[in-house]
Amino acid sequence: MNIHEYQAKKILSQYGIQIPRGGIAYTPTEAKRVAGRTSLRGPWVLKAQIQSGARNEGYFLEKKAGNKGGIRLSKTRRDILKQSEQMLGSTLVTVQTGPKGKLVSRIYVEAFEKVESIFYAGIAIDRINAALTLLVASVKKEDITQMAVNNPEQILKITLDLQGEVSPAQVNQVMDYLKLKPRSAKHLETFINGLHKAFIDYDATMIEINPAGVKRSGEIVALDAKISFDDNALYRHRDIKRLQDDYENSERELQAAKYKFTYSEFDGSIGCIVNGDGIALAAMDLLRSKNVGTACFLNVKGGVDKDKIASGIKIIMTNPRVEGILINILGGFLRCNLIADGIISAASEVGLNVPLVVRFEGTNKDEAKEILQKSNLPIIIAETMEEAVDKLIAAVEESD
Amino acid sequence: MSILINRDTKVICQGITGTQATFHVRRSLDYGTQVVAGVTPGKGGETHLGLPVFNTVKEAKKATGANASVMYVPAPYVKSAIKEAIDAKLDLTVCIADGVPIKDMLEIKEMLRHSKTKLIGPNTPGIITPGQARMGIFPENIHQAGNIGIVSRSSTLTYEAVLETNRAGMGQSTVIGLGDDMLIGIDFIDAIERFNKDDETKAIVMIGQSGGTFEEAAARYYKEQSIKKPMIAFVAGNAIPFGHKMGYAGDIITNGYVSVQDKKDALSDAGVIVVDKINDIHKELQKLS
Numbered sequence: 001m002n003i004h005e006y007q008a009k010k011i012l013s014q015y016g017i018q019i020p021r022g023g024i025a026y027t028p029t030e031a032k033r034v035a036g037r038t039s040l041r042g043p044w045v046l047k048a049q050i051q052s053g054a055r056n057e058g059y060f061l062e063k064k065a066g067n068k069g070g071i072r073l074s075k076t077r078r079d080i081l082k083q084s085e086q087m088l089g090s091t092l093v094t095v096q097t098g099p100k101g102k103l104v105s106r107i108y109v110e111a112f113e114k115v116e117s118i119f120y121a122g123i124a125i126d127r128i129n130a131a132l133t134l135l136v137a138s139v140k141k142e143d144i145t146q147m148a149v150n151n152p153e154q155i156l157k158i159t160l161d162l163q164g165e166v167s168p169a170q171v172n173q174v175m176d177y178l179k180l181k182p183r184s185a186k187h188l189e190t191f192i193n194g195l196h197k198a199f200i201d202y203d204a205t206m207i208e209i210n211p212a213g214v215k216r217s218g219e220i221v222a223l224d225a226k227i228s229f230d231d232n233a234l235y236r237h238r239d240i241k242r243l244q245d246d247y248e249n250s251e252r253e254l255q256a257a258k259y260k261f262t263y264s265e266f267d268g269s270i271g272c273i274v275n276g277d278g279i280a281l282a283a284m285d286l287l288r289s290k291n292v293g294t295a296c297f298l299n300v301k302g303g304v305d306k307d308k309i310a311s312g313i314k315i316i317m318t319n320p321r322v323e324g325i326l327i328n329i330l331g332g333f334l335r336c337n338l339i340a341d342g343i344i345s346a347a348s349e350v351g352l353n354v355p356l357v358v359r360f361e362g363t364n365k366d367e368a369k370e371i372l373q374k375s376n377l378p379i380i381i382a383e384t385m386e387e388a389v390d391k392l393i394a395a396v397e398e399s400d
Numbered sequence: 401m402s403i404l405i406n407r408d409t410k411v412i413c414q415g416i417t418g419t420q421a422t423f424h425v426r427r428s429l430d431y432g433t434q435v436v437a438g439v440t441p442g443k444g445g446e447t448h449l450g451l452p453v454f455n456t457v458k459e460a461k462k463a464t465g466a467n468a469s470v471m472y473v474p475a476p477y478v479k480s481a482i483k484e485a486i487d488a489k490l491d492l493t494v495c496i497a498d499g500v501p502i503k504d505m506l507e508i509k510e511m512l513r514h515s516k517t518k519l520i521g522p523n524t525p526g527i528i529t530p531g532q533a534r535m536g537i538f539p540e541n542i543h544q545a546g547n548i549g550i551v552s553r554s555s556t557l558t559y560e561a562v563l564e565t566n567r568a569g570m571g572q573s574t575v576i577g578l579g580d581d582m583l584i585g586i587d588f589i590d591a592i593e594r595f596n597k598d599d600e601t602k603a604i605v606m607i608g609q610s611g612g613t614f615e616e617a618a619a620r621y622y623k624e625q626s627i628k629k630p631m632i633a634f635v636a637g638n639a640i641p642f643g644h645k646m647g648y649a650g651d652i653i654t655n656g657y658v659s660v661q662d663k664k665d666a667l668s669d670a671g672v673i674v675v676d677k678i679n680d681i682h683k684e685l686q687k688l689s
Binding site: 053122123124125126127128130131132133135137144145148149152155157162200203205206207208210221230232233235236274275276277278279281282284285287288289303330361362363384385386 | 498500506542610648657
């Protein structure tokens with residue numbers, strides 16, 4: 001789960017990390033009022049709150065939002081009114097949002113901080129070594145996007161302990177790498193320890209400060225902040241779960257999440273229902289190799305009941321992009337007959353208007369096939385994944 | 401021969417009195433697996449599925465001489481269950497649960513580093529040596545004893561790979577689902593190393609997927625160790641057009657964004673036979689004989 005910048009900053013500030021004065025605004029007048037509270041004379045930075053990086057380099061889909069990106073500098077309060085008017089209610093597209101973009105429903109208004117230099121800092125999980133890694137990059141000339149792709153070896157990586165604090169030697173390593181002046185040392189230590197402790201305390205999977213600023217006084221200030229949390233650990237953090245922004249997800253995604261399914265949408269025409277991420281990926285690969293795109297996939301995972309399955313299938317059936325449905329279930333934990341019952345119950349409720357091909361394998365597969373055959377629904381049964389994909393493509397073409 | 405488990409493996413089931421555990425342990429017993437005891441804290445002294453139930457893994461091991469465990473405990477309890485298996489010095493523990501918090505896994509991996517216990521999972525269908533032993537949730541009816549070792553990160557694609565070996569008329573020596581969580585116990589390298597030493601395994605099928613760099617590491621290992629046994633690999637996730645993501649940290653850790661094509665290229669370069677479609681595996685297997 002992700003949260004917005006202003007929420008992340010609030011959490012980090014509780015760990016001693018300095019953030020610029022700021023406040024959240026849902027309307028232009030609110031933005032103007034907040035600006036007055038954060039700084040007397042400005043300037044101010046207006047930041048569109050969507051859960052994505054590269055907002056400054058992004059663009060708005062609506063004409064009314066003007067040509068600038070999602071992060072704007074304002075020198076007067078009158079301009080704040082104008083700029084927030086433009087951004088609020090508009091859709092911001094960045095390299096990380098995909099072409100559909102995300103709706104801006106709130107703006108974070110901050111007092112502009114004058115800094116001498118900036119750097120990138122983050123903590124992420126190194127999967128191969130099963131360790132926490134601190135990432136620091138000097139981003140004077142090149143932005144981190146380019147550096148991550150072109151010169152990843154220039155980024156400083158330090159393995160952090162799961163317990164305890166960052167060692168003085170590690171702090172020195174970062175000091176040297178960033179060529180910071182001695183007066184920054186204790187601020188840097190607080191900054192890194194703050195990130196580290198927040199990461200552990202909140203079961204984060206990623207924290208990123210892009211960028212952090214170094215002030216003339218040597219103080220370090222987080223000019224931006226992103227935190228991603230481990231969905232599987234949210235049961236330990238009710239306060240974080242409350243921050244979930246439903247606007248960030250589509251309605252169908254939310255419905256699927258209610259049943260503990262995962263659901264993703266793409267821009268093709270086939271809806272896939274599967275019981276594992278691997279099989280979803282393989283089905284999409286196979287479809288693409290035959291020049292057919294995937295509209296969405298629903299992963300129903302394992303150990304579910306018939307009613308939940310039916311609700312899941314309805315999510316796919318009501319996606320207007322879907323011109324054909326592929327159900328590919330390899331039952332281990334999940335028993336195929338439950339899926340068959342779910343298909344029939346969903347079809348009887350919302351109707352079956354597009355071709356549906358089913359492929360079952362594993363636990364109770366024969367029972368499942370029998371259930372479908374007895375139903376008299378126009379369901380096509382296949383034996384292998386490739387056969388299922390071929391039969392579905394043929395059926396979709398025929399129904400055109 | 402086989403790897404990690406066989407007919408002599410003595411298995412404890414952790415969390416044996418749960419519904420899923422009951423369903424699957426019964427099937428494992430019917431399959432011939434030597435499940436010798438169960439563990440459910442507070443239910444020690446009872447009998448379940450005809451097996452003695454103990455309060456702790458240590459007690460169960462002492463009473464039965466078990467050397468492995470399979471656990472069907474829910475995610476929040478996985479950390480303490482694995483700790484018990486490690487403390488009891490079992491050779492192997494298999495964790496089926498999905499949804500284990502990553503921080504718990506970081507701590508578990510730290511414990512494993514200092515122990516002799518090998519972990520398979522979490523979020524795995526488990527491990528099966530056809531005709532001998534089954535630990536986990538594999539649909540045992542699709543397996544046939546044979547000479548192909550299968551190791552997979554994806555649960556469901558493991559079954560697909562099994563079916564491919566059957567289509568080739570070959571069967572499996574041992575099948576391992578590594579689990580497709582962010583952090584897992586043993587990885588490809590562990591499995592490849594063991595399959596390579598196993599006389600009965602003539603070839604290896606490896607199923608990877610997008611995310612992480614486990615496949616690159618496997619490719620490097622295969623090449624550096626000059627492994628002679630043929631290996632066929634499929635990597636899922638080529639068609640993912642756009643992943644919504646936050647930030648860059650993930651890409652930095654892996655030294656730049658790693659695509660499925662990168663993984664396939666790394667494997668190809670290492671001398672692994674890479675297929676674009678999972679249903680082509682049987683054709684490549686047939687070419688080997």
